Amino acid sequence: MAVRWLVAMGQKRITKHDCAHVAALARLQLTDKELERFSVQLGELLDHVAEVESLDIADLAPTMHPFELFTPMRLDEPGEVLDSEEVLSQAPHFENGQFRVPPVLGEAL
Amino acid sequence: MIQPFGTATDIAAAVRSGQISASFVVDQHLGQIAQLEDEICAFNIVTVEQARSRANEIDAQIAAGEDPGPLAGVPVALKDNLCTRGIPTTCSSRILEGWKPPYDATVVELLHQAGAVIIGKTNMDEFAMGSSTENSAFRPTRNPHNLSRVPGGSSGGSAAAVAAGFTPIALGSDTGGSIRQPAALCGVVGVKPTYGRVSRYGLVAFASSLDQIGPFTKTVADAALVTDVIARPDGRDSTSISEPAQSTARVLHEGVAGLRVGVVAELCGEGIDSDVAARLQEAVAALEEAGAQIGQASVPAAIYGLSAYYLIAPAEASSNLARYDGVRYGLRVAANSSPAMNIATRSAGFGEEVKRRIMLGTYALSAGYYDAYYGKAQKVRTLIIQDFAQAWEEFDLLLSPTSPTTAFLLGERTADPMAMYMSDVCTVPVNLTGQTAMSVPYGCGDDGLPVGVQIMAPALGEPVMFRAAAVLEASL
Incomplete structure (x- = not known):
């Protein structure tokens, strides 16, 4: 059978350095302990999913979506819109009808 | 209860x-x-x-x-x-x-x-x-x-x-x-x-x-x-099916006489607890008794479902969860620049499993690994769709256990992500294909806890799926 994680095809070891790089891409700051744990766990996971490497699927087209996607059209008429005050009221900081954030380019205000 | x-x-x-x-x-x-x-x-x-x-x-x-x-x-x-x-x-x-x-x-x-x-x-x-x-x-x-x-x-x-x-x-x-x-x-x-x-x-x-x-x-x-x-079409979801849905309630009591029902071999063997497998066999017998034609179905690529799923779902999640940046809603952890605020907010606001999946998805999508992981998983998805399509030529419905085991103990699998992910082995293939499926309670395991049987149908096969579910329920 069947219901199993297939045997590891290759040891996909992830170093703490790799892990920190991926965390930076994902805008996460991980503690040293998290980095250690995740590098082991991600390595194990990738070992298991590596079973797909054994499949002869080079000629298959990738599926991004279960069904064919198309863009439904509607008449260009104004519809219901969200209440901007209600939307803004849920933001951590807002001012003058806008979301307020700390400096983006590093300059303190 | x-x-x-x-x-x-x-x-x-x-x-x-x-x-x-x-x-x-x-x-x-x-x-x-x-x-x-x-x-x-x-x-x-x-x-x-x-x-x-x-x-x-x-x-x-x-x-x-x-x-x-x-x-x-x-x-x-x-x-x-x-x-x-x-x-x-x-x-x-x-x-x-x-x-x-x-x-x-x-x-x-x-x-x-x-x-x-x-x-x-x-x-x-x-x-x-x-x-x-x-x-x-x-x-x-x-x-x-x-x-x-x-x-x-x-x-x-x-x-x-x-x-x-x-x-x-x-x-x-x-x-x-x-x-x-x-x-x-x-x-x-x-x-x-x-x-x-x-x-x-x-x-x-x-x-x-x-x-x-x-x-x-x-x-x-x-x-x-x-x-x-x-189940209604909705113009606010671009992936919503635009045709109206067939009623499931109206056909509920039409029975299963003549329906071809296949038991998916790849989802029923090793790794499935024997008491769960026994309840499935009883469910199969009940459908046969009610007039269904039972056969063994094969969906060979279904065994790769978990691997494809645990690349595709985290990849999509890593993109979808990028929106939690402390700007528009929820938590914000203060910092003296926006990028630092984004990172501090996400690091404090997400729990361990969410971080793990964002990491896995980000890795699978990153330069140099995209084709090897995400691209390949998408091709496996195609393979699974093809294998199911072949099974639907022979069968109207497919059966498997819903879960390999009955309810496990709190804390039993929290330290081992792989063991936890195994719970989904019978259910993920259907998400990858877009088909419909349901779980119907069917007796108990040796521990007295409920067992579910999974009925799968082709896309938009809800009415016929519900007919089988009603027969199973009535047979208990």
Whole structure:
């Protein structure tokens, strides 16, 4: 059978350095302990999913979506819109009808 | 667990005919919640005041001679990733704690129009990532059949709420089995409709090409009733199927005589507990007795479902969860620049499993690894779709266990992500293909805990799937 994680095809070891790089891409700051744990766990996971490497699927087209996607059209008429005050009221900081954030380019205000 | 109250079908009939009031029904269920919720922890919030005031509205409609709809006065619990205007929607995550959506999900509107009464938002694995509801940032939910066991996940709060008699109906979402697996573990009916059949507008996104909303109920007839209410085309979801849905309730009693039913060999062997396999065989025998033609089906690529799923779902999640940056909603951790604020907010606001999946997805999508992992997983997805297509040439329905085991102990799998992911082995293939499937309770395991049987049908095969579910339920 069947219901199993297939045997590891290759040891996909992830170093703490790799892990920190991926965390930076994902805008996460991980503690040293998290980095250690995740590098082991991600390595194990990738070992298991590596079973797909054994499949002869080079000629298959990738599926991004279960069904064919198309863009439904509607008449260009104004519809219901969200209440901007209600939307803004849920933001951590807002001012003058806008979301307020700390400096983006590093300059303190 | 004793079920003190009627089914949704019975409640709606009694409320519509004036035999009982919606207020009485709601108070009855709120009473049950007050009595048992401390032990079970199914809810993130119980909307007592809103539910009572909504019940009064329904009663006023009845008094005025109006018909509130097919779910008149029926309490409904919603998984806490379904947007409810003005009512906190947290996804059981610290990063969304306290956020009140400015709009209702389409399913919430449809339930409202059908006369239902929302009684609360249910606990879940954070952002629907998990199979036990232990990944909730708030607290784990317990299985009403045995408090030392998990209810399954990620929609564990919804499954437990129905099993505990808190509500006859709950909605959940199913990305890799998150409705069917908790339904099986809690002994209730759970349906994952065909992808696109139920609008995802207002469902907080996890993996957009896999997510689908569906019901938990005590009976198959109730599941059909709710499915018929929520399965509608919706212009606000570009992936919504534009054709109207065929009624499932109307064909419920048409039986299975002549239907070709295949048992999926690849999902029924090693790794499935023997008591679970035995219940499946009994279900197969019941369908045969009712006139179905039984055969063995083969979907060879189904065994690769988990691997493809655990690349595709985290990849989509890593993109979808980029929106939690501390700018527009929920948590913000202060820092002296926006990039630093984004990082501090995400690092403090996401729990461990969410971080793990974002990391896995980011890795699978990163330069140099995209083709090897994400690209390959998408091709495996194609292979699985092809193998199912071949099986559908021979069979109208396919069967497998819903979960390889009955409900496991709290804490048993939290330290080992791989062991936890195994819970989804029978359910993920259907999310990858977009087909419909449901779990129907079918007896108990050796430990006395519920076992579920999974019925799978081709896309838009809900009516025929419900016919088989009704036969199974009646055979118990």
